[in-house]
Each structure stands twice: as structure tokens, then as C-alpha cells.
Amino acid sequence: MIIYKAKNYQDMSRKAANILSAQIIMKPDCVLGLATGSSPVGAYQQLIEWYKKGDLDFCRVTSVNLDEYKGLGPDSDQSYRYFMNSNLFDHVNIDISHTFIPNGLELDTKKACCEYNEVIAQVGGIDIQLLGLGNNGHIGFNEPGVAFERETHCVDLTESTIEANKRFFASEADVPRQAYTMGIKNIMQAKKILLIVSGKSKAQALKEALYGPITPLLPASVLQLHSDLTVVADEEALSLIDK
Ligand code: F6R
DSSP states (O other): OEEEEESSHHHHHHHHHHHHHHHHHHOTTOEEEEOOSSTTHHHHHHHHHHHHHTSOOOTTOEEEESEEETTOOTTSTTSHHHHHHHHTGGGSOOOGGGEEOOOTTOOOHHHHHHHHHHHHHHTTOOSEEEEOOOTTSOBTTBOTTOOTTOOSEEEEOOHHHHHHHGGGSSSGGGSOSEEEEOOHHHHHTSSEEEEEEOSGGGHHHHHHHHHSOOOTTSGGGGGGGOSSEEEEEETTTTTTTOO
16 A cells, blocks of 8 residues: 655645556556546546646546446436536546446446446456545445445445535435445456545544454445555545554
């Protein structure tokens, strides 16, 4: 495990973007595993900037996202498809048909999940998986208690996740109660993992994830078992680890 300490969110974003761009430069036809939420927005902005300067080329890149709300489609501005288009895909030369996100509009759970596992297999697996960290230690939408061996599945979101995500919705009642997510098994099969963490509210979860017992009760703790884990976290997120 490598831990890079960043001064703040901006510094974390730049460092994370550097790692992602190195992946794209070293392997132009790579498969990026991507995340939504607040954590990666700054890194995406940095990648867009470098693309616009001519330093990055996404034309052969494929992406697979971690998760999507069940019931939301691309036209819903709260959907993760909408988020990815507006925060990254619309601004770089990625082939949109090579960007994959679980199909939130497929209400047949088994079908949606099988299809997504199939997508991940067909693209040849993930070269680098970008992850944010939930306050409760979740990764993707793998909430505390989920079995490590699960692949893509449908989850009931916990109260803490609904609470954390309501900031993106008009009201808490509008937050979908279920989501499709890659499972821990899909995530752990990525060749490399890049975990980005910012802010004091994540400090406890980050400490437990990296140095606590490996347990499904804190899903991110499984990352300790990955052979190529890079963590980029800011001073606040690392405040309970660094003395
Ligand atoms: C997003 C995702 C989630 C977030 C996590 C942190 O695709 O899968 O696990 O990474 O909830 O969210 P933020 O970055 O908003 O604090």
C-alpha cells in the first residue's frame, strides 16, 4: 500500500489525476473504473484541463462505473450517468459507447446485475479502479455487512448513506432507496486501486479501513488485501493516522 498525503482537496485531486493520467498514457486502451460523488470531481476537472491542453487522449479508453441508483436513467440529473456525462465524458474525447454504468432503468435486478458483470468481463477487467470512501466505510454502494465475495448486486441504501447523499437531491424523500453496485469481488479484481479521501468526516473510516480489522462491517477494510492499493488522502482525512 502506498499512501500519498495531500494538503487539501485540491492537492488530492491533482495527485489522483496524475495517477489516472499516467495510466492512460502508459496504456491508451486502458479500462478505468470510475466513481461519482464529491471526491472525484476535482480529479475529473484536472483530467479535462490536461485533455484540453492536448496532454491526454481518451479516444481508446473504456470506463466502467461503480454504481447507479435503481430507477434513475440518464435523463435524471441525479443519476450517476448524468453525473459522469456532465463531470467528465462530455468534456473529453472518450467514445461514449465505451462508457458503462449499471442500467438504473432495468428494474429486473437479476438481469441488470448479470449484464453488468458481463460488461466488466467483456472489457477485459479493470486496470485501475478509482474509489471514494463512505463515512461508514462503504465502497461503491457496498454497505457494512455485505459479503466480500459478491459481484454486482442491488442494495438497500443505509440511513447514513441516504443522509450523506441527500445533499444532491431536492429533499431526503427524493433519494432512491436502492442502487446497483459492483460488488467487492469486482472491485478487488481490478489490477490497481486508487482510493481518494478528503475531509475530517472520513478520518475515522479511513483509519479503520487501512489499519483496523478486515471485516465486512467496514467494507473498505478489504482493500488491505489488495496487492496494488494507492491511497491519496488529505491532511484532515489522515488526521487520525498521522501523529
Ligand atoms: C460513488 C460511490 C460512493 C462514494 C462515497 C463517497 O460512485 O460509489 O462509494 O465514493 O459515498 O462519496 P463522496 O465522494 O461524495 O464523499
